[in-house]
Amino acid sequence: MKESGKNSADRSNGDARIRVVVADDHPVVRFGVRNMLEHDPAFQIVGEAGDGDEAITQTLDLEPDVLLLDVQMPRLPGLEAMRAIMDRSPRVKIIILTSTVSTQQVIEALQIGARGIVLKDSVAADLTTAMRAVLSGDYWIGGERVMNLVTALNDLMKQAAATPERKTYGLTPRELDVVTCIVEGCSNKDVAKQFAISEETVKRHLSNIFDKTGVSTRLELALFAIAHKLVKLEA
Incomplete structure (x- = not known):
């Protein structure tokens, strides 16, 4: 979904709504965010993206006030897309919208x-409040408004140092989700349905997982995951 006209043009026409681009590889997530914001007259969804490259194009072309960006994106990871956007359009306020994120990823973002x-x-509880907070010049971290970023980063770094994260062999949160499904005996079709992605995307995830773990079959992957505690087994 794409509108013609840039931010400056909209402002000159008297449109004071907060312009938002939603970048997430899950159509269901994009639909849910769009449906929620459409009921708030303060916000306007002006663009959507299903991968990192599209996120860059949509943001640079549409110049939204806010970009909602998933960390795990096809073609180009969210953090890499964010680097490219910040280099060329530092005015946009970017909020990471994600299912799970490590402390280190929060720090990096x-x-x-x-x-x-x-x-x-x-x-549902935080998004509109978070967007208003960042547009007013503050940050939104850990479910609350943050005014001093330096203090927040120091706290996060102390937390990361005090709680070493489990070894994941470079697997992303989405890839770990796929690993869990494989251990549970899911087919590619099952995985695709569960995460609302295509089977081609599942195959791409599996190829990346095989490369990172050094295995070559689904059975080897399941055994590797159990042996290295990549999944939580039901008691």
Whole structure:
């Protein structure tokens, strides 16, 4: 979905709504965010993107006030897309919209230029408040408004140092989700349906997983995941 006209043109026409681009590889997530914001006259969805490259194009072309950006995106990861956007359009306020994120990823995102982090299971409660917070010049971290980024980053770094994260062999949160499905015996079709992605995307995830873990079959992957505690097994 794409509108013609840039931010400056909209402002000159008296449109004071907050212009938003939603970048997420899940159509269901994009639909949910769009449906929620359409009921708030303060916001206007002006563009959507299903991968990192599209996120860059949509943001640079449409110049929204806010970009909602998933960390795990096809073609180009969210953080890499954010780097490219911040280099060319630093005015846009970027909020990371994600299912799960590590402390280290939060730190990296904020250092690149993100203004907020909103978990997808908190969208209904936090999203509009988070967007207003970042547009007013503050940050949104851990479900609350943050005014001092330096203090917040120091706290996050102390937390990361005090709680070493489990070894994941470079697997992204989405790839770990796929691994869990494989251990549970899911087919590619099952995985695609569960995460609302195509089977081609599932195959691409599996190829990346095989490369990172050094296995070559689904059975080897399942055994590797169990042996290295990549999945939580039901008692």
